[in-house]
Amino acid sequence: MSPGDGRWFLFNASPDIRTQIESFPPLQPSSNPRGRTVPLQAVLLTDAELDHTLGLLLLREGRGLVLHATETVRDTLYGGTSLLRTLEAYCPVEWQPVIPGADVPLADGLSYQAFDVPTTKRPRFGSDAGKGRVAGYRLTDERSGRTLVYLPSVQDLTAVRDQLDDCTCLLVDGTCWRDDELIRLGLASKTAREMGHMPIDGSDGSLARLARLPIERTIYTHINNTNPILLEDAPERRILEQHGMEVAVDSLDLRM
Amino acid sequence: MSPGDGRWFLFNASPDIRTQIESFPPLQPSSNPRGRTVPLQAVLLTDAELDHTLGLLLLREGRGLVLHATETVRDTLYGGTSLLRTLEAYCPVEWQPVIPGADVPLADGLSYQAFDVPTTKRPRFGSDAGKGRVAGYRLTDERSGRTLVYLPSVQDLTAVRDQLDDCTCLLVDGTCWRDDELIRLGLASKTAREMGHMPIDGSDGSLARLARLPIERTIYTHINNTNPILLEDAPERRILEQHGMEVAVDSLDLRM
Numbered sequence: 001m002s003p004g005d006g007r008w009f010l011f012n013a014s015p016d017i018r019t020q021i022e023s024f025p026p027l028q029p030s031s032n033p034r035g036r037t038v039p040l041q042a043v044l045l046t047d048a049e050l051d052h053t054l055g056l057l058l059l060r061e062g063r064g065l066v067l068h069a070t071e072t073v074r075d076t077l078y079g080g081t082s083l084l085r086t087l088e089a090y091c092p093v094e095w096q097p098v099i100p101g102a103d104v105p106l107a108d109g110l111s112y113q114a115f116d117v118p119t120t121k122r123p124r125f126g127s128d129a130g131k132g133r134v135a136g137y138r139l140t141d142e143r144s145g146r147t148l149v150y151l152p153s154v155q156d157l158t159a160v161r162d163q164l165d166d167c168t169c170l171l172v173d174g175t176c177w178r179d180d181e182l183i184r185l186g187l188a189s190k191t192a193r194e195m196g197h198m199p200i201d202g203s204d205g206s207l208a209r210l211a212r213l214p215i216e217r218t219i220y221t222h223i224n225n226t227n228p229i230l231l232e233d234a235p236e237r238r239i240l241e242q243h244g245m246e247v248a249v250d251s252l253d254l255r256m
Numbered sequence: 257m258s259p260g261d262g263r264w265f266l267f268n269a270s271p272d273i274r275t276q277i278e279s280f281p282p283l284q285p286s287s288n289p290r291g292r293t294v295p296l297q298a299v300l301l302t303d304a305e306l307d308h309t310l311g312l313l314l315l316r317e318g319r320g321l322v323l324h325a326t327e328t329v330r331d332t333l334y335g336g337t338s339l340l341r342t343l344e345a346y347c348p349v350e351w352q353p354v355i356p357g358a359d360v361p362l363a364d365g366l367s368y369q370a371f372d373v374p375t376t377k378r379p380r381f382g383s384d385a386g387k388g389r390v391a392g393y394r395l396t397d398e399r400s401g402r403t404l405v406y407l408p409s410v411q412d413l414t415a416v417r418d419q420l421d422d423c424t425c426l427l428v429d430g431t432c433w434r435d436d437e438l439i440r441l442g443l444a445s446k447t448a449r450e451m452g453h454m455p456i457d458g459s460d461g462s463l464a465r466l467a468r469l470p471i472e473r474t475i476y477t478h479i480n481n482t483n484p485i486l487l488e489d490a491p492e493r494r495i496l497e498q499h500g501m502e503v504a505v506d507s508l509d510l511r512m
Contacts, residue, residue, distance in 0.1 A: 015271055015314055050313055050342075057306055058271055082338030086306075089380045124345045 001139065001148075002026070003107040010043045011137065011150050013055030023251055042066035042096070044112070046152055047134045048076035048126065053083055060090035068096045068104075070114075072132030080125025098135055109142045117151065118159045121196035134196070138163055141256040148256060152222040155196050157209050164213055169254060172210065174220025174247070177201050177227050177236050185226055197222075200229070201236070211243045221248040257395065257404075258282070259363040266299045267393065267406055269311030279507060298322035298352070300368070302408055303390045304332035304382065309339055316346035324352045324360075326370075328388030336381025354391055365398045373407065374415045377452035390452070394419055397512040404512060408478040411452050413465045420469055425510060428466065430476025430503070433457050433483050433492050441482055453478075456485070457492070467499045477504040 002008045008027055014020070021027045027039065043065060046052060059065055065087070069077070074095055077084040087093055096104075098114045105111045117134040126133075136151045146168040154160060154173045164170060175197035182188035182195075192199045199205045200220065210218050220229060220240065228234040229247050240247065258264045264283055270276070277283045283295065299321060302308060315321055321343070325333070330351055333340040343349055352360075356372045373390040382389075392407045402424040410416060410429045420426060431453035438444035438451075448455045455461045456476065466474050476485060476496070484490040485503050496503065 015310070016274065018272065019275065050316075054271070054310065054313060057310060060306075081342045083342075086337045086339075086381075125342075 001110070003110040005107065006039060007041045007107055008039055009041050009106055012045055012052035012152070013043050013059060014051055015054040015058075017055030017058050020250075040065075041107070042068055044098075044137060045069040045073055046117075046136065046150070048073045048081065048123075049153070050081065052152075053077060053081070056083060056087055057090075060087055062091060064092035064094065066094045066096060068098050068114075070098045070100075070132040070135050072126065073098075073135070076123070076126030076133075080123075100135070106139075111140050111142060113138045113140070115160060115163055117154050119153070119155045119196045121155065121194065136160060136163060138167065139256075144256060146256045148254070153196055154198055154206075155193055156198060157206060164210070164215065167215055168256070169217045169219070170210070170215050171219050171221045171248065172206060173197050174200060174206075174223040174227060174229065176224055177229060179205075181224075181226055187226065200227075200240070207240065207243060207245070210245070217246060217254075218244070219246040219248050219252070219254075223247065257366070259366040261363065262295060263297045263363055264295055265297050265362055268301055268308035268408070269299050269315060270307055271310040271314075273311030273314050276506075296321075297363070298324055300354075300393060301325040301329055302373075302392065302406065304329045304337065304379075305409070306337065308408075309333060309337070312339060312343055313346075316343055318347060320348035320350065322350045322352060324354050324370075326354045326356075326388040326391050328382065329354075329391070332379070332382030332389075336379075356391065362395075367396050367398060369394045369396070371416060371419055373410050375409070375411045375452045377411065377450065392416060392419060394423065395512075400512060402512045404510070409452055410454055410462075411449055412454060413462060420466070420471065423471055424512070425473045425475070426466070426471050427475050427477045427504065428462060429453050430456060430462075430479045430483060430485065432480055433485060435461075437480075437482055443482065456483075456496070463496065463499060463501070466501070473502060473510075474500070475502040475504050475508070475510075479503065 043056065045068065084093060100114050100116045103111055103113055114135045114137050116131050117136045119134050122128055123133060134153050136149060139148045148169040149163055149167040150171045152173055176192035176199050178201050179191045179193055179199040181192060200207045223230055228236040229240055231237060299312065301324065340349060354370045356370050359367055359369055361367045370391045370393050372387050373392045375390050378384055379389060390409050392405060395404045404425040405419050405423040406427045408429055432448035432455050434457050435447045435449055435455040437448060456463045479486055484492040485496055487493060
C-alpha cells in the first residue's frame with residue numbers, strides 16, 4: 001500500500017515476494033541508485049506464518065527493514081522459526097511493536113490501527129497464548145476517512161465484528177470454502193477452523209455473516225488451492241459473485 | 257534430474273521452487289492422490305546459502321523430505337539459519353550425509369559422486385572450516401557413462417580440475433562477469449572471488465580456463481542480475497557464445 005507519494009508499505013512478505021516486485025514497477029529497484037533496494041518503507045505482519053514471513057529473507061539485500069509486528073509474532077520469529085535472527089545476520093531490522101488499538105501514522109494521510117484476532121489454533125512455534133498471535137489491520141486514508149480492513153487469518157468474525165461495521169473495503173480470509181474441505185480431500189486431519197480459518201460456506205460461515213454488512217467491497221484473499229472459488233466457472237464462485245463479493249487476484253489495484 | 261522413470265531429484269531448493277514446480281508438469285502433484293505431494297525423491301544441496309535452501313520450507317507439506325548434504329551444511333542449516341529445525345516442525349526430514357568421493361546410487365542407472373569445493377569466503381553462519389561448506393556433484397548415467405558436473409559456487413577451478421577433465425556436461429558458477437562487478441556498481445564492497453565466486457572474464461577467469469577443456473556442453477548458471485551475459489545483445493554474451501558456451505535459462509532440459 002502507498003499514500004501515493006512513491007513510498008510503499010507491505011502487508012506480510014510471502015515467499016513469492018520477488019515475483020510480486022518484478023511484476024509491480026513502482027516497487028522495482030531499477031530507479032534506485034543502489035540497484036537492489038526497493039522503495040519499501042516497512043512490512044506490516046499479521047502473524048508469524050511461514051507463508052506470511054519467508055519473503056522477509058528475500059528482502060535482505062537492502063539497507064535494512066522496518067517490521068511492524070506484535071510482541072508475540074516477533075518472539076516467534078526470533079525463538080521459533082528463527083527467521084528474524086537469520087535476517088539480522090544480513091541487514092538491520094527495526095521492530096515497531098504493534099499494539100492493538102493504538103493509532104499509528106504510516107505516512108502523511110495514512111494511518112493504521114491494529115486489532116487482536118483471537119485464535120484457538122495451536123501454533124507450531126512460540127507461545128500458544130490466545131492474544132497477539134494474529135493481528136488484523138484497519139488502514140485509514142485520513143483525507144477521505146475511508147478505511148480498509150485486512151484480515152487474512154480469522155477463525156471467528158464475532159470477535160472482530162466492531163472492526164467490520166464501518167469499513168469501506170475488507171480483505172478477508174478465504175482459505176477454505178467448506179470447514180471440512182481438507183479432510184475430505186485427504187490433505188489434512190483438521191477442519192479449516194481448527195487451522196485458524198473461518199470457512200466461507202455454511203450458516204456460520206463468513207459469507208452469511210458478511211453479506212449482511214454495508215461494506216462497499218468485500219474481497220476474499222489467502223485462498224487455498226483447494227478452494228473452488230479460484231475456478232471462474234465453479235458454482236461456489238457464482239454464489240460469491242451473486243452476493244457482490246470478489247476474489248483477490250495477483251496485482252489487484254485498490255484505490256481508496 | 258530424473259533417471260527417466262518418473263522419479264525426480266532436485267539440486268538445491270531455491271525460493272522460487274513453487275514457480276519451478278508449477279511450470280514443470282512432471283513435478284506437479286496433480287497426478288498424485290495426496291494432491292500436495294510432488295514426486296520428489298530427494299534434494300541434493302551444494303551448500304547452505306539461503307538462495308539454495310529457502311525453498312525447502314516450501315516443500316514442507318508433503319510426507320517428508322530426503323536431504324543430501326555434507327555434515328557442515330547440515331550443521332549450518334540446524335544451528336545457523338535454523339531452517340532444518342523449522343522444516344522438521346512440519347515434516348520428517350531424512351538426512352543422507354554427503355561424503356566426498358563416495359559413490360552414491362540415486363536410482364537405477366543414476367549415481368553421483370560429490371567432491372569438496374574449497375572456499376575462503378567467510379560464512380555468515382556456522383563453521384568457517386574450508387572443507388565441507390560447498391560440495392560439487394558429478395552425476396553419472398551408468399548406461400551411457402556420460403557425466404554431468406554441477407558446480408554453482410566455485411572460487412577457483414584449479415582445486416576441482418580433476419572433476420572437469422572428463423565430464424560430458426558442466427553447469428558452472430556464472431555469478432559475475434568481472435571480479436569487481438558489484439564494487440563498480442556500488443552494490444557490495446567485496447569482489448566476486450571474495451564472495452566465493454570465480455568471475456567469468458579475465459586471464460584467470462572461468463572462461464579462459466574452461467574454453468581449453470573438451471567438455472561437450474558448458475552452461476553458466478547461478479547468474480547474478482548484474483551479469484551482462486543475461487542480456488542477449490550484450491558483447492559479453494557474444495564472447496561466451498563464440499567459445500561455444502551457454503547461458504542457463506529457466507526450464508532448460510538436458511538429456512544425458
